[in-house]
Amino acid sequence: MPVKVIIPTPLRPFAGKRDSAEFPAATVGEALGNLTKEFGELRKHLFTEDGKLRSFVNVYLNDEDIRYLGKEETPVKDGDVVSIVPSIAGGRS
Amino acid sequence: MATKTQTVDTKAQFTNLSKDEILRYSRHLIMPEVGMEGQLKLKNAKVLLIGTGGLGAPLGLYLAAAGVGKLGLVDFDVVDSTNLQRQVTFGAQDVGKPKTLAAKNRLSSLNSDIEIETFETKLESSNALELFKDFDIIVDGTDNFPTRYLVNDACILLGKPNVYGSIFRFEGQVTVFGAPDGPCYRCLYPEPPPPGLVPSCAEGGVLGVLPGIVGSIQAMETIKLIIGRGDSLVGRLLLFDALAMKFRELKLRKNPNCPVCGTNPTLTKLIDYYEFCGVRGEEAPASDIHVPEITPREMKSRLDRGDDLFILDVREPHEYQICNLNGHLIPLGELPRRVHELDTSKEIIAHCRSGKRSAEAVDFLRKAGFRKILNLKGGILAWSDEVDPSVPKY
Numbered sequence: 142m143p144v145k146v147i148i149p150t151p152l153r154p155f156a157g158k159r160d161s162a163e164f165p166a167a168t169v170g171e172a173l174g175n176l177t178k179e180f181g182e183l184r185k186h187l188f189t190e191d192g193k194l195r196s197f198v199n200v201y202l203n204d205e206d207i208r209y210l211g212k213e214e215t216p217v218k219d220g221d222v223v224s225i226v227p228s229i230a231g232g233r234s
Numbered sequence: 235m236a237t238k239t240q241t242v243d244t245k246a247q248f249t250n251l252s253k254d255e256i257l258r259y260s261r262h263l264i265m266p267e268v269g270m271e272g273q274l275k276l277k278n279a280k281v282l283l284i285g286t287g288g289l290g291a292p293l294g295l296y297l298a299a300a301g302v303g304k305l306g307l308v309d310f311d312v313v314d315s316t317n318l319q320r321q322v323t324f325g326a327q328d329v330g331k332p333k334t335l336a337a338k339n340r341l342s343s344l345n346s347d348i349e350i351e352t353f354e355t356k357l358e359s360s361n362a363l364e365l366f367k368d369f370d371i372i373v374d375g376t377d378n379f380p381t382r383y384l385v386n387d388a389c390i391l392l393g394k395p396n397v398y399g400s401i402f403r404f405e406g407q408v409t410v411f412g413a414p415d416g417p418c419y420r421c422l423y424p425e426p427p428p429p430g431l432v433p434s435c436a437e438g439g440v441l442g443v444l445p446g447i448v449g450s451i452q453a454m455e456t457i458k459l460i461i462g463r464g465d466s467l468v469g470r471l472l473l474f475d476a477l478a479m480k481f482r483e484l485k486l487r488k489n490p491n492c493p494v495c496g497t498n499p500t501l502t503k504l505i506d507y508y509e510f511c512g513v514r515g516e517e518a519p520a521s522d523i524h525v526p527e528i529t530p531r532e533m534k535s536r537l538d539r540g541d542d543l544f545i546l547d548v549r550e551p552h553e554y555q556i557c558n559l560n561g562h563l564i565p566l567g568e569l570p571r572r573v574h575e576l577d578t579s580k581e582i583i584a585h586c587r588s589g590k591r592s593a594e595a596v597d598f599l600r601k602a603g604f605r606k607i608l609n610l611k612g613g614i615l616a617w618s619d620e621v622d623p624s625v626p627k628y
Contacts, residue, residue, distance in 0.1 A: 150405040150475075154567050160478070182567070197427040204484050226473070226484065228423045229402040230379050231288075231440060 144172045144217045147224040155182040169202055170213030172223050187225070199226045237469050240414065241462025242395060244278040244370050248303065251277065255347060259301050272461035273301060279460045282306040282369035284357055284385055286337040288445030289375030289399050289452060291323040296453040298341040302460070304349040305341065306369055309333040310356040316628075320442035357381055359504035362388040371456055372412075373397045375449060379426040380507035386411060386419035387504055390494045395459055399452040404441045404476040406448035409467045409486060410455055412495075416468040421489040426511045444476050525596040528608040530620040533583055544577065546584040548595040549614075553587065557614060557626050566591045569598060578604055585610035585617070587628070 143165040148156045156162070157180060164179075166172035173194075177184040187198055194200065200207045201224040207215050217223065251259070251273060262268040262276075279302050283290050286309040297305055313321070313328040313336050321333075328336035334352035341350055353365060357376070366372055366388050374385045374396055382400070389396040389412040396412040398419065411418045451472065458464050471484045494501045528536075536543060547554060547561030554563050564572045566586070576582060582604065584592040589612050596609040610617070618625040 150403045160475075195427075196425045197423055199422065201484050204482075206485065206487060209487055224473075224482075224484070226407075226471070228379070228427060229400045229405070229407060230382055231377050231401045 143219065145220075145222045146172055146176050147222060148176075149225055149227055149229075151227055151229060152183060152186055152225065155186060156180040166217055168211075168213065169200060169207050169215045169217055169223055172217060173200070173213070173225075186227075197228055199228075200224070201226060237413075237416070237466055239458045239462055239464050239466035239468075241275070242279070242370050242459045244275055244280065244460065246274070246278050248274060248277045250274070255301070258347075262300070267463045268461055272463070275460050275462070276301045276457070277303040279371070280304040280306070280369045281371045281373060281456060281460075282308065282366060283373050283375060284308050284381070285375035285377065286321075286323065286333045287311070287317065287375065287377065288320045288401065288440065289449035290337070291321045292446050292449035293373055293375060293453050293456070294323055294337055294341050295344065296450060297456060298345045298348055298350075300453075300457055301345065302348065302456075304351065304369075306351045306353060306365070307334045307337055308353045308355065308357055308365065309337075310354060320440065320445050322446065357384060359384060359507060362504060363392065366392055366394060369394070371395050371397060371459055373399075373452055373456055375399060375452070379511045382419060383426065383510060384504065384507045387494050387501060390418050391502070391504070397452045397456050397459070399448045401440055401444050401448050403439055404444055406444055406474040406476070408448055408451045408455070408472045408474070409470060410459070413459075413466070413468040415488065417486045417488040418492060418495040420494050421492045422471065422486055424489075424493075428512050441476060444474075447476070448474065523593045523597045525593050525600065525609050526607070527589075527611040528583060529611050530617040533610060533617075534621045542580065544580045544582045546576065546582050546592075546595070547586070548584055548592050549586050553628075556628050557618075559585065559614065559617065559625075561585065566595055569595055573599070573602060576604070579606075581606040581608075583608050583610055585613050587613045588615050589613040 143163045145161055145163050147161045148159055162176060164172050164175035166175055177187060189195055202210060202215055203222055259273050262273050263270060281297055281302050283293055286307050311333050313324045313331055313333055315329050317324060323337045323340045332354050334354045338350045338352050362384055372389050372394055376382060385396060394412060395410055398411050399408045455467050458466055469486050471486050473482045490497050493499060545559055545561035547558060547563045548566040550565050584595045586592040589609060592609050596607050599607050615627050618627050
């Protein structure tokens, strides 16, 4: 069973309107790499031009921020859930 | 990780409830978790609501109903009819009135025993500390990144908790920042996204009930902070997906290197948050793309003259159903793979709702080799204002 990647609402237009997708992967970075391979338009929203994860995009493995694990090298196992959590600001208007 | 809610120290001014208040709050008083002690804490509490819109509506109503002794309302906007779909403090009779005034009228009629102070002003670095200093808890119900960072930093500098909620379409995020030893907004998001990469609420839309749910959770967390009961959302980010009807929670950690709440803070006073977020001026970031434009009136006269213009509508199909200019519909996101539907030899006018997405489309097509292409300035909104008022605005 592969890893599930949860795609947040603001990024769904760039991911074929999907709310999640599953990929085989050994690390968080690999799961995200496979995601952007399938949905090319997502790449610029998640990664800088030199391939680094953008600073305003937070990635969680299950309920833990990967910045406090092994970042993109964090190993994943079958059934893990990788969540992309971008900042959203709406509320007043 | 659940954090026991730490009571926010409200300086006790009132030491008893009147007979009428005892009756009004009896459903609180008979619960041991609130009781007389908790209700007095509520009466002594001073809560500042930043924004009286979607999130501010349930916040104001529930906090006023709960007997929070003083509510401050900060907003500079006026009520318009598109607000009524979700901002339930306002009625149709309030359209055109300042939001702070309309909200104060509604909340006072709900509970005349509480004090309501209105600040009809835009929250800025120059006034935030002064506005916040007399309140115990700040509740962030704003709608843009510069104000979110400003609220966060001002709360940290003053040592006040910030009950945070934000929404987008049918998704919400709630947590409590700025608690002692808890993380802050910058621990979660050190930097804002650059303008343009995240759609604004006006572009994205929002399901009307969503701010009701998210704002109600903020109200609950605010009350828990005041009465010091339960496990607060400090250190947890609650994510809510209304379509899937799922709640999830993620761990939030305090970043020891955080520039504002870390062990060696480098940010010790408020900064220019528009600059920090890459936005100058008003909150709706003007598109920084400069492309050739045509005004609605020029386009109308050219069409009347019989010029062969190809109208390209880059909005979404559901927007086309609301109103359209008989254009050829290719949503912006599909343009790269449907570019073959366009004829480079023809003169094209691209439009969207406000002119922002179509500017991106024109920019893209010019880079793809199209030369005779113009952006309809102000989009369908301007067309309705300047050419054909029968076209509905949305």
